[in-house]
Amino acid sequence: MSSSTSIPELTNVLGKSKSPYLLQHKDNPVAWQEFTPSTIQIAKKLDKPIFLSSGYSACHWCHVLAHESFEDEEVAETMNKYFVNIKVDREERPDVDRVYMTYLQATSGGGGWPMSIFMTPNLEPFFAGTYFPKVRFKSLLMRIAELWEEDKEQCLAMGKGAIESMKDMSGSSARIPGTLDEILSTCPSTKIYSQLLKLCDTRYGGFTQGGSRSSGPKFPSCSMTLEPLARLASYSISDQVDNEKAREMAIKMIRGIWKGGIHDWIGGGVARYSVDAKWIVPHFEKMLYDQAQLVIGALDFALLSNPSEAEDNTHRERLQEDRELCFDLAADILKYTLRDLKSPDGGFWSAEDADSPPSKGAKKSEGAFYIWDARELDEVLAEDSDLVKEFFGVKDDGNVELQHDMHGEMKGKNILYQAKGYDEVARQFGRTADDVRDVVKNSIVRLKARRDQRERPGLDDKILTSWNGLMLSTLSQAASTLPETYPIKSKCLPAAEAIVSFIKDRMWDESKRELARSWREGKGPIGQTDDYAFLIRGLLDLYESSGKEEYALWAIELQEHQDELFWDETGDGYFASASDEHVLVRMKDAQDAAEPSATSVTLHNLSRLSLIHSNEYEKYEKKAEDTYLSIGEELKQMPRAFGYSACGLMDIEKGYREVIIIGSPSDNKTTQLLQVIRSTYSPNQVIIQIDPSNPPYGLGKLNDVVKSLVDNIEAGKEDEVSLRICENGSCGLPVKDLEEAKKLLGVE
Structure with a gap:
């Protein structure tokens, strides 16, 4: 095999980046490049395949791949010799990530990060995967290099075919005839209820991906679970939908999250997901978008758990308990985000990492900041230790099962979760339940003081417009909904208004009427559809919370620009990003996932704007109807994957x-x-x-x-x-x- 020497040897350029994820790789021996036109031109001149690695700063398995392979001199030598290597922050460039994730999912049946793509210099993919162990990755690099050397034409043909297939399925096509009534006649809301009923884990709460009800992993996935369940619990949908059952499914999930290790009992907030069915063992990264959505879900079900509607005292007590649970979770997350994720300038940072050093100078490991040795609790809590350890399920030899600790990083350690109820612990120790509550509450303060002495996980301090839009909605709704008994309520409206000031001052170009997607030491790439959609939603929520019409007026202006930038004049609906010659497939992203899709949020925005800006009622209604019709077949066949869009249909029916x-x-x-x-x-x-x-x-x-x-x-x-x-x-x-x-x- 040979490699071109007509261009000077590439070096790692990530030290010039502003992305926290890319900066994590600036010292790798891999000659990482950014996804830029000049990099692509270099690949074409060198006639080398591109290895594209996409991930995000808080991604645990991204770190594992980096430590095993990208920091290894021998692996890096192979990568540098045979490939042009590109790093992509999927949160800053979701348009790039989305294209290749679609290819990965189509060819492997699954996806995730880190995402590893091999493609031609023309950016056409011909092989994809996620995490590869070091030995397998080295072998794969050599096989791909040999294939390129010996049968380049096959690679080019595979890549070209992949792009053509993705264009066919991208959603940009002729308008599909139909009506909203035809979509509604297929009862998407009832189908969602039936699916959630089947997937609901009645033992531990939450929803599985299929198979055993009590299995992991489990994600909050609010747009696909709590949002539709709230409508199903509130609206008279059909005889097949039990309102109270829908409410109970949601409360069961919220309670599972609250009691579990996915909830950070010491510092507040929630981790991205739980690897097990019991919500005990999380992947410890904390993402802003999860915090924002779960607060809204909790607030919704606090309102839906109304004790005054109870039929008897027992039911009233249960509803009151459910309501307090929901308000407690919302306040807990808000306290965390306002303390640890809010920048001094008003915007909210993106995430905290899963990994940190267990001791000074030690190698980072997953969850090190959050897990505890039983002896450390004895040292901090003294005479209260036995009671608190019983409450939190702490064991002398650790409480993390081997199957959930693949690298043995948590051996002998404990994840704190509510293993027993206050009443049960009270009986065990001859105390009252109120005594136990007080001991646990006071112990949490002492444990936080000890934990704050540890080195914190890494902070992704970029500020994303889209996620700040979600947080804007959250703070606005909390300012309206949280009871005055929660001190955090008073901070919510000022924090919401500070987000708007930050975005308008730093991330909005008035002359171009253009949003930036991110901010870190300056503006990042241009905004995408979700940046506009989520910010518009947040501004409408802030308008309703504050009564200040300036926020509604800016939302109207942003909607006009979103329509100009992203509307598909041929097939209706919204493209996920602006046109870019180096993003080979301009895709639509209407399916909900960890975040609601830009399409689904826009549908709600259009309905609300049609009332606020009622002189343009027909324009907004027509835009919404055309967008629904653009995903009509999906709403008929798999409505749960489009759950938040289906919520919009339920609102229209109501x-x-x-x-x-x-x-x-x-x-x-x-x-x-x-x-x-x-x-x-x-x-x-x-x-x-x-x-x-x-x-x-x-x-x-x-x-x-x-x-x-x-x-x-x-x-x-x-x-x-x-x-x-x-x-x-x-x-x-x-x-x-x-x-x-x-x-x-x-x-x-």
Whole structure:
């Protein structure tokens, strides 16, 4: 085999990157390049295949592959000799990652990170995998190099065929005729309920990927579980859907997460997923998007667990317990994110790593920051140690099963999880349940003080527009929904507004009307569809929480630009990214996963905007309908994979309504009315606030109903705090009495 020497030998250039993930690899002996036009040109000139490695900074198995292979001089020598090696941060360049992940899934039946792709200099893939052990990876490198040397034409043909196949399945095609009624007639919501019922783990909570109900791994996957379950628990869908059963499935999952090791009992927040059925053993990375979505899910089910609707005392006590659980989880996660993931400038960082050194100078290992030796608990907790160890399932020889510790990094260590209830521990130690709660609570403070002395996991301190949009929604809804008894509530609205200020100041180009996808020591790549969609959703939530119409007006502007950049004029729906000659397939990404898809979030945004900017009602409704039809076959055949889009259909079937309040935010009656409105779960509702003391009214130019009310205010005809509901094209009479408002809104 030979390699070209016409171009100077490549060197590792990642030290110039701003991506935390790429910077993790800047000292590898591999001559890593970034995904740029110049790199691609070099590969073409050298006539070498490209090895593309995609991952993210908090990815445990990405670290394993790096330590075993990319830090190895011999492996690096082979990579550098026969390949042009490119590193991609999949969070900064999901457009690149998405193309090759689609190829990986199509050829192997699965996917994940690290993603390892071998492709031609023309960026056409011909072999793919994920993590490879070192010996196998070395062998694979040589086999691919030999194949390129001996039968390059086969590699080129395979790559070209792969790209053509992906273009065929990318979703960009002629419009599909049909109607929303045809999609609804297939009962996607009922199908989702039936699927979740089959996949629900009735023992430990959560949902499996199939097979045994009590098996791992388990993910929160809120857009595919908690979001549809909330609608199924609230709406009258059909005789086949049991509202209470839907609520119970969600609560079982929330309780499993709260009690498990996936929940960080000491510092708050949740890990990305659990490898086991019991939610005990997590992959320890903490992602911002998980925190944001799980808070919203918990808040929804707090509202849906209403003790005042109970039929008897037993049911009332259970609902009250469920409600407190949900509020506790939401507050716990918010406390963590506001303390550990919020940047001083207002944006939220992306993630914390899974790995950290177990001791000073030691090699990093998974979960080292979070796990405990039983003797360390004895040392920190003294006379309280035995009780706390019983509560948290701590064993002298460790509580992590070998099957969940492949590298033996947690041998003899313990993951803290709620192994026993407060009552059970109380009986065991001759104490009251309240005593046990107090001991556990105080011990958590002491254990956190000890844990804070350890070296923290690495922080991915890039700020993503999309994930900050999710967090904006979370903070806005928490500011409206959390009870005043949770001190963290008071921090939520200011933190939400700080996100908007950060994005507008640092990541929004007013002259180009263009968002950046990320920020770290400056702007990153241009924004993608999910950046616009998630931020618009967050702005609409913040508008409803704050009453400040500037947020709704910016959301309207961003929606216009999203339509300009990403709308598919040929086949309808939204492309996932802007056009780029080096991203060979411009794909659509409508399927929900760990995050809701940009398509599904946009569908909800369009429905809400059609009410807020009602003068353009037909335009938004048409855009939404065309988008639904673009994924109509998928919604008919596999609605659970499009769960959040299906939620939008459920909201449409239920019927949207506007709740309009006229009143100053400083008026106590306005506050009381808002509390009543926000006390129920109503995702099909848009709240519009008109403050008579704060003109001008920008929405008055965009909404005829608001304009007529503003005209009345200016004419002195609306001089009291009032509430009215508009639905089905007409508005009801103003209601000024609080009890009458409760009846109108169906509040118990």
